[in-house]
Amino acid sequence: MWNKVVIAGGGTAGWMTAALMAKTLCRAGFEVCLIESPTITTVGVGEATIPSFVHFNRLLGIDEKDLLKKVKATFKLGINFINWDKPGSDYIHGFSALGDQGPGLPFYHYWLRWQKRHPDTNIEDYFLASSCARKNKFMHPDPAVSSLFSGLGYAYHIDASLYAEYLKDYATSRNVKHIKADITDIRLNPSTGYIESLRLDDATVIAGDFFIDCTGFKSLLLGGALKVPFISWQKWLKCDRAQVVPTALTNENFVPYTKAVAQIAGWQWRIPLQHRVGNGLVYSSAYMDDNQAQSLLLSQIDSEPLAQPRMLSFTAGMRARFWEKNCVAVGLSSGFLEPLESTSIHMIQSAISRLSMLFPNAETNSVLAKQFNQETSAEMEKIRDFVILHYCLNNRSKEPFWQDCQNMALPDSLKHKLELYRNTAYIHHDHNDVFTEGSWLSVLVGQGVLPRHSMQMINTMPDEQLDHYMKSVRHQIAALSGQMPLHRDYIQRMLMV
Ligand SMILES: Cc1cc2nc3c(=O)[nH]c(=O)nc-3n(C[C@H](O)[C@H](O)[C@H](O)COP(=O)(O)OP(=O)(O)OC[C@H]3O[C@@H](n4cnc5c(N)ncnc54)[C@H](O)[C@@H]3O)c2cc1C
Missing domain, CATH: 3.30.70 (Alpha-Beta Plaits)
Incomplete structure (x- = not known):
């Protein structure tokens, strides 16, 4: 039985891991300790999140109002992309579903057909989140009002350092042991190559069964001691x-x-x-x-x-494996994608949720590692493709950086996805893709890409019925967003109570 878990590093990744372990493993009798350097600073920048972050905090049983107060958060309904298509262009990638569920096919097919007949239509009028964001409005979704309203996704902007402090209190009050020291050496078992212990700068030795590397870009355990190589994606994501x-x-x-x-x-x-x-x-x-x-x-x-x-x-990319021997890397130690779609914190929670479910013992370790590595790399590659999409679709004509982005050879997965959409209007989506068809469409349309053909099935709806349907969805969204309070007033009122 493996029941001694050591977390190396106390940034956002370390404390999110410790909090989830406190909620899951500690309650099952595991011993969890976190080692954090008192001198090496954290990155501490991750301030924008996506809706899965709201669920993560809910899963921990954290009271939303208390969290918002303490981490000085605001609500986030999406991202406003300005000048990405060309200077002067402006679109929002909102977190709600596009339209409603659609009477047969997903809503985006109806919108695309409608757009062919009404080229001036604005896709944001069919996204509740984008419509609210444009009006600077926010309130919590209420499923009792309508299914459209319940589809309003939201996330937070947070102070990352305050969030790490918040989770530190959460985890340490639930039996996670906190050690403040520098890790100076990582000892491997000479015959298996598994990590046996970490040596600290005061000569203490911390032994463990399973190690979680949250040491940031250094990747001391996975990249350093276990020598798992880094795969660079800089040819596609040039920012460093x-x-x-x-x-x-x-x-x-x-x-x-x-x-x-x-x-x-x-x-x-x-x-x-x-x-x-x-x-x-x-x-x-x-x-x-x-x-x-x-x-x-x-x-x-x-x-x-x-x-x-x-x-x-930084360099965009990921480790060739995230789980090697008895070590999993979480956070920046496992890889990094620039914060364009605010996905790093999501990748942390996704990795630790997966790890909690797949937590191994000596017998099950290798097969679980293989599964974890497959799922994590599939998820990360999908996010990579979505981030690259913003760059490769630009139509800026003057700057060498943007022109090189237009001309770069794309990953096969993204090339195929774009070809499929351009020719058939179909946006392929599977469970590894954090971003929905609506998210992909908002970037595609926002950057001027419309498909050549529509799906055959969509033409079965008569024009008058389509007109009526689209108008009704647009009116519902305008009415809902119009009735909401201003974002600032909503937060002030919420925090006062
Ligand atoms: C420019 C930028 C903007 C970003 N914006 C966003 C965003 O908007 N949204 C988002 O989701 N993510 C964002 N991120 C990513 C986000 O910041 C990270 O995912 C998050 O902070 C997790 O970092 P970490 O805990 O893995 O690493 P770090 O914050 O680097 O923490 C590493 C920890 O390891 C410890 N450590 C290192 N060496 C040792 C040692 N020898 N001994 C003991 N301890 C050690 C350090 O003390 C520290 O506690 C951004 C990143 C960058 C670079």
Whole structure:
């Protein structure tokens, strides 16, 4: 029986892992400890999330109001992409389903047919989340009102450092042991190569049955001691740096969405929290130097900076395996995709949920590792393709960075998906894909890509019936979003009670 679990690292990944283990394994009598360096800082940037994050906190039994207060969160209904198609273009990838369930085929097929007859139609009028975001409105979905309303997905913008602190309290009060020390050595069993123990800078030795590597980009256990190679995706995702700076909150930037503005060699984010705004410029160092990037960021922020900008370096990609011998890497130690679709924290929770379910013993370890690795890489590759989509579909005509993105050879999986959509209007979606057909369509349409043909089946609905149906969905969405309170008022009222 393996029942001694050691988590190396205390960033967002380490504490999310510890919290879920506290809820699951500790209750079953496992011993879990987390080792965190008192000197090595965390990345601490992950501020934007996707709707699965709401479910993760619910699963932990965390009270939403308490969480929102303590991590200074705002609500997030999607991402506003500006200048991605070409300068002046503007679309929202919203978190709700597109339209309703559709009378036969998924709704997007009806929208695509409608669009052929009404080329000026705006897809955002059929996404409840986008419609609310445009109006700066928010309220919790209420299934009692309508199925359209219950389909409103939402996530949070959070202060990542406060979130790690929150989970630290959660985990340590539920039997996770917290050790503050630097790991200086990783001892492997000479015959099996399995990790036996970690040596700390005060000479303590921490032995364990199973180790979770949350040491960030260093990947001390999986990449370092177990030598699992890193697969780079930089040929598709060229950005490798970020400059980040917090700024003052204003009434104008307290919006329920993340802003992602394409810039000369990358893009800039803006994330509103209750006490400040997070900003960052993600860029490729091959096309823009660090000084240029910093000046560009400071010239584009819309309120007073609250600190000096700081720089982070990264490479897009993943480890060839996430689970090797008796070690699983979670968080940045397992791989990284730039924050364009805010997916890193999702990948953390997905990995630890999978691990909790597949938790091994000495006999089951290898076969479970194989399964875990297959599922995790499939999920990560789908997200990779979705992120690449934003870059490869750009129609910006002047900058070398964007032109190189237009001309790059795509992964086969994405090439096929695009070909299928362009020729048949079919968006293939399977359970590994975090992003729904509606998400894919909002980026495709937002960046000007419409299919050549529609599905045969869609033409069975008479035109007048289609007109009536589309108008009714649009009116319901306009009415629902119109009735909602302003995002800021909603949060203020919610936190006062
Ligand atoms: C520019 C940027 C923007 C991002 N934005 C988002 C976003 O909007 N949304 C999102 O979901 N994600 C985002 N991310 C990703 C997100 O920040 C990470 O997924 C998240 O912070 C998890 O990091 P981590 O815990 O894996 O690593 P880290 O935060 O680096 O933590 C590593 C931990 O390991 C410890 N450690 C390291 N070496 C040792 C040692 N020798 N001994 C003991 N301890 C050690 C450190 O002290 C630290 O506690 C962003 C990332 C970057 C780079």
